[in-house]
Amino acid sequence: MRLRDKVALITGGARGIGKATVELFEREGAKVHACDLSFDDEPTGKSVVRHKLDVTEFENWTAVVEAIIAEDGRIDILFNNAGTVLSYEGIAEIAIEDWNKVIAINQTGPFYGMKVVIPHMKANGGGSIINTSSIWGIAGAAGVSAYTASKAAVRHMSKNAALTYVGDGIR
Numbered sequence: 772m773r774l775r776d777k778v779a780l781i782t783g784g785a786r787g788i789g790k791a792t793v794e795l796f797e798r799e800g801a802k803v804h805a806c807d808l809s810f811d812d813e814p815t816g817k818s819v820v821r822h823k824l825d826v827t828e829f830e831n832w833t834a835v836v837e838a839i840i841a842e843d844g845r846i847d848i849l850f851n852n853a854g855t856v857l858s859y860e861g862i863a864e865i866a867i868e869d870w871n872k873v874i875a876i877n878q879t880g881p882f883y884g885m886k887v888v889i890p891h892m893k894a895n896g897g898g899s900i901i902n903t904s905s906i907w908g909i910a911g912a913a914g915v916s917a918y919t920a921s922k923a924a925v926r927h928m929s930k931n932a933a934l935t936y937v938g939d940g941i942r
Contacts, residue, residue, distance in 0.1 A: 775800030778843045780836070782826055782884065783853035785810045788903065792850060793819060804839050804846075807853070826853045826880030827872075832887045840891060849888045850901045851881035851925075855918075862916045870917045877921035878928075885932055889941065897940020902929045 779796050783789035784805030793805045797816040806824035820842070822835045839846055854877045858869040881902045892898035907915060908922025933942060 772800035774848075777801045777847040778804070778839070778845055779848035779850065780804045780806060780839060780846050780884075780888065781850040781852060782806045782824060782880065783903075784821075789850075789852040792852065796848070801848070802843060804835075806835060824853075826851075826883065827875040829883050829887075832883045836887045836891065845895045846888050846891055846898065847895075848899045848901070849884055849892075850903075851884045852901075852903045853880055854903060854921075856915060858917060859914045860916065861914050865916055873917035874921050877918065878924045881925055882928060885928070889932070889936060892941050893936070893939045897942070899942055900929070900932060904929070 774796055777800070779801045781789055781793050781796070781803060784793045784803075785807035789805070789807070793803050794816070796803045797818045801818065803816075803819045804822055805819055806822045806826075808823065808825060810821055822838065824835050825831045836846065855873060857873050858865050860869070885900060888898075888900070902925050904925045905918070905922040907919045908924075908926050911919050911923075
């Protein structure tokens with residue numbers, strides 16, 4: 772029960788890594804707020820609350836975080852996991868709309884999450900932020916231009932936040 776009495780917000784919580792993390796955090800004792808655009812199944816446990824969250828909409832982030840704070844008083848863990856590949860095309864071939872959508876979900880979504888949650892973490896003496904990146908954000912890959920760019924940006928945003936807010940107990 773390493774996360775007993777912790778409050779966690781997890782994006783992309785309906786499937787894949789996000790869903791597995793929701794289940795793991797709940798088993799480890801956390802109160803979990805699973806966020807996604809939609810959920811295909813029933814809630815996984817009694818300590819899991821589901822929220823509809825479009826990570827690309829700042830106002831949606833604000834509303835969900837305010838609801839969590841109203842219910843639990845704090846957020847100890849933010850796990851920005853929502854993401855998409857959407858296009859395997861290179862820079863010259865990718866549609867502008869696809870580029871913008873991948874950047875909005877993979878890069879701007881975690882930025883919005885940190886922007887809204889960090890002030891609450893600072894006020895409560897700290898917290899942990901986990902942002903899902905990818906090996907492609909380190910090494911790059913042919914094609915997948917928007918995905919690799921967004922995941923590289925997430926790595927550096929994470930480093931920036933860690934260095935900026937370490938004095939506030941945020942890691």
